[in-house]
Amino acid sequence: MNDEQQRGGYRDERGRQRPESRRAGGKNRTAVRPADRRRGGDPTRKAAWQVSRAVAGGAYANLELPKVLRAAGLHGRDAAFATELTYGAIRMRGLYDAIIEFASGRPVSQIDPPVLDTLRLGAHQILGMRVPPHAAASETVALAREVNGTGASGFVNAVLRRITERTREEWIREVTAGRPRDEALAVEHSHPAWVVRALRGSLRSGGVTDEAHLEDALVALLEADNAAPAVSLVARPGLATVAELVEAGAEASQLSPVGAVLPGGDPADIPAVRQTRAAVQDEGSQLVALALAAAPRDGDGPQEWLDLCAGPGGKAALLAALSTSQQNVTVFVNEVNEHRTELVRRTMRAAIDAGAEVMIGTGDGRELGAEEPDTYDRILVDAPCTGLGALRRRPEARWRRTPADVGELTAIQAELLASALDAAKPGGVVAYVTCSPHVAETTAVVDSVTEGRGDATVEDARGLFRDASGSQISDLGDGPTVQLWPHVHGTDAMFFALLRKTVTS
Template sequence: MAQQRAQRGRHGRDEWRGRGERRESPRRPRTAREVALTVLREVEDADAYANLLLPGRLRNAELSPRDASLATELTYGTLRMQGLYDAVVRAAADRDPADLDPLTRQAVRMGAHQLLSMRIADHAAVSETIDALRALGGARASGLTNAVLRRVAEASAEEWLERLTAGAGETEVRALRTSHPGWIVRALALALRRHRRPDAEDGGLDRLLTADNTPARVTLAALPGLADPDEIAAGAGHRGALSPLAVVLESGDPREVDGVAEARVRVQDEGSQLIALALAEASMQADAEDEAAEGPRWLDLCAGPGGKTAVLGALAAQLGGSVDAVDSSAHRARLVRDSVRASADAVAVSQADGREFAAARPGRYSGVLVDAPCSGLGALRRRPEARWRRRPEDIAALAPVQRGLLSAALEACRPGGVVAYSTCSPHWAETGVIVDEVLADVENLEVLDAAAVLARVTGGDADSFASAPRAGGRFAQLWPDVHGTDGMFLALLRRKRD
């Protein structure tokens, strides 16, 4: 219904939306609210991601550190809590935000975030949001926006939640309080149980949903052999809790950190670092048992944008090995080439369908990484807008690609070699189900203890990473609220020797 109303508005037949259609020529964003509103509009219009857009917009606006922090909170906070704010606006104004034109809709959401979730005086939240709307060409909608926000300001967030959740079911209450679509709340609840998380029935879901709304720290990877994490930490932050490569940036622009410009250091979540390191750790045994091996030969089947490839490439360069990196997108293949500049001699990048590339090279690799395309439900703290874009049917649509990539990876892996299957999602249909289906179809496979491999890499407790056990091994699952990483899944499969 909301989509139908939005469609009507695009054809000029919705009065509320129509009030904002004719706009003055906008000027370049100059204030924190103008920058945030510009990014929010671009995120909606172009299906872009705020974490990719916002840094450039902040630099162009030349904001002070304080105003840059405000713009960042306005952008990410509005995106995270969009579901709650839309519900409040519907109740306050008796209208659906989908009936607003895009710029006005985002201004109302941004104003609601200030009124309900930030320590900003009501009059400042309303007036300065309207100033930003006017500056960006939305003067005709300023009166409407003012009226809606004043209605929102009549109650606190808790008071609005009480009204909105009266008589609602448990899932609906959680969905509103944490601003997640209901289907994601249900999917994460199931994931906790299927991955055998100990607190699945005892507060684990609430902790996970809360973690999704907690901003992710900027984390760097000091690539092995190319940068010293202790030296980077001394100048930029502190060492990460899990990855031996990780440095957590305490403040400032990561582009100014020594080594970032030369691709010796890169921004990368600890969970992503660990996936690459786990494949390297597990596959080294295959190389050790092969007397003819001159060094590791690894394949990254879904390499873009290149973070895990960069880790593998740096390791391969140290060990006299090589990496073939493949991505089906020309743009993402270019990003991979840029990511591996510091170890380019050890990495060959190809634009190709990973399934076809692997099938044409049977038995060639000692280790294959399948960082499969997925829903991204494990990275909602980093990309909050993804929760509003994904639909339940997306999960089923991705499954054939995930299965095909894993099957092709196993074909390209030599006997004794290891395939790492990873997703940045804990959704059971993208993780355990995919691996179990492939295991049922492919013979001579051994499930390794992925949790134990992560423990060797991190020096931590294997049980803290453990997911569902399988004969002879275990899957592993990282969680934002437990490990402080994105929600990465890992299965390690070894091709048995004849």
């Protein structure tokens, strides 16, 4: 007997208690309509449910989904449907949970988690996809019968039939009525309320909108977080070209000089991607690596570049590829986790084969400054962060982070930046990068570190951000730091600060 049955069975659309089954003619007959009684769900919906359950157990959707799709033999349109269903149900669960609570008459905390995942998948088909409501409900009931059991399928049927009675807009009005503004936005756009407040503060301080347009900008950002992002590719210079990616079916990026966008299909089908001469990488991540490589350098002679916390190695691989066009550059790559260090080695394979001088090691970046002071010409600090800038690509991230994480991470970020400045040569540059626009993780960290020492200055980095035509990218903020935005630039919300270590006499 499952938890739902222990609580006394399920309730119909009007909230009436309903038995698990009725005995008639010696057979158990469920409360599901006869037309809905199929023995099992279709493979696409089952795959989405399996990924949802894995994510509930701590997995990452972007890593789990390809494995499940391969195991189920899903390709083409079926794989695309399963992907949209999986990501949408996870991403929009804040809204769907509020609707499910209303439609079921009980808190979602009182619904078995496996059944709740099934309901979320059904809700997304009804309210967020172009699936006819009756088909969405009946297919989800069939899935519930297979993965949750016959009794649960009756409950799923009752809740989903109730959800089909209203449009998405009508449900939003119902579940947001009477809530304070930020809480209403949090429900409607399926973000935790603390994240909505943090993004509001980031926009207010970011210099790309004024107070009169702040509300519109916030809504646009929340909507962008919930839009499925395009697959962005990077052609690692000297190893692949944008033209090669275009020939393979991609479209040249207008934003990144080394970028392309894949409108459909599997990136792994492209030879350059399989050979790590190209890779899947957000255009914002491409731009920050390009900006560090383009920063003016004091002095001549051999250079030593460092990626202080590199895993899984995408930006380090781009820096290594860029280094091959310059003489006497050695790229040092550090990662604190041995497993991720192995990922870095695989990511860097093509650059190393092409002649890039690369040294890869494992260690705590917070200690490197003391161990190797005044050593490196260019240092990238791609600091661990909340990831609030990549919510489009990581649908589960918004539900796993808490406000308490911010304080823990900012302490690590400050230590890494201070270590990088110690490790930089006088006249060298340090790029501090986060995939989060949260003020506490961006300008506040930079200010806290630079105010405590007299050997670092923050330079205006906006001129280093150039699009594919060579023009400076607009709407980067008031400077001297740079903030990219999903709703403005179509990238992850990458933050970039360029610090130069002062030459002391």
